[in-house]
Amino acid sequence: MNNLGLYLTSVFIWGSTWFAITFQLGRVPVEVSVAYRFALASALLFAWCVLRRVPLVYSKSQHAWMALQGALLFGLNYVLVYLAEEQISSGLVALIFSMITFANIASARVFLGTPVRRATVVAATLGVAGVGLVLWPELGHTVSRGSVWLGAAFALLSTLSASLGNIAAARNQRTGMPVMQANAWSMLYGAVLVGAYALFAGREFTFEATTAYIGSLVYLALFGSVVAFGAYLTLVSRIGADRAGYVGAMVPIVAVVLSTLFEGLRWHPATFAGIALCVAGNVLVLRTKSRPSADTVAPKSVPGRD
DSSP: OOOOHHHHHHHHHHHHHHHGGGGGGSOOOHHHHHHHHHHHHHHHHHHHHHHOOOOOOOOHHHHHHHHHHHHIIIHHHHHHHHHHHTTTHHHHHHHHTHHHHHHHHHHHHHHHOOOOHHHHHHHHHHHHHHHHHHGGTTSSSOOSSSBBHHHHHHHHHHHHHHHHHHHHHHHHHHOOOOOHHHHHHHHHHHHHHHHHHHHHHTOOOOOSHHHHHHHHHHHHHIIIIHHHHHHHHHHHHHHHHHHHHTHHHHHHHHHHHHHHHHHOOOOOHHHHHHHHHHHHHHHHHHHHHHSSOOOOOOOOOSSSOO
């Protein structure tokens, strides 16, 4: 696949996973669905590792860090995303989650001591203002699913959890852990931890044997977690992480379009302006990161849904 094919594969799969999550909402508790998803995704990644005959044995310390990555990035993060989509449309959740670009920079400043540039502050301001404009017409009333305020709060908390998970992932990569093996273990830990919480909280481990539920589960695990991730990493190896990072600027656009077509997301003048500001903020921060100085930049993360 050429670079354009890799780019489009990453954008459209990750952009569509937000809508695919809506088919997971229903009779099966959120925590159980998340545990199912990442247990399957982990199994697929372990199968890939076995076929490639790559090492899978790590020290106790490395497993502890992979467990932390799994708890934050593939556990708590996704539980909150699913809860957010029970309240508001998938497009709005995706747009709020695009703030992870700026959350990563703030987390890197706090935990890694990475300097923050002036252009980054401007970009973050644009992004936050854009999300605010999109949400503004929806605030103050309930939508078909529930509370906009509650959905936005869950989405923001999921962004924070994912950002902290990215810090753990960046630390793991810096110590030489291969991405695919680390993700296979992290997804397994995330599934186990969420499953354990579901048991402790008394959630019933039911299964919805419908085409919509099973199809979305397989799509999220196989395409969202394996295919798109593989396409993105291949693109990174060919053109660099900074240029490949523009995938993240397009993912929320695809998610919003799908939400408009299938969930009835309403567009207002503020919606157009907000999306434009949000994308501009993401592009600006990526352009800033693509011209590094002697300073280190924030850890690079996959911009879509793993």
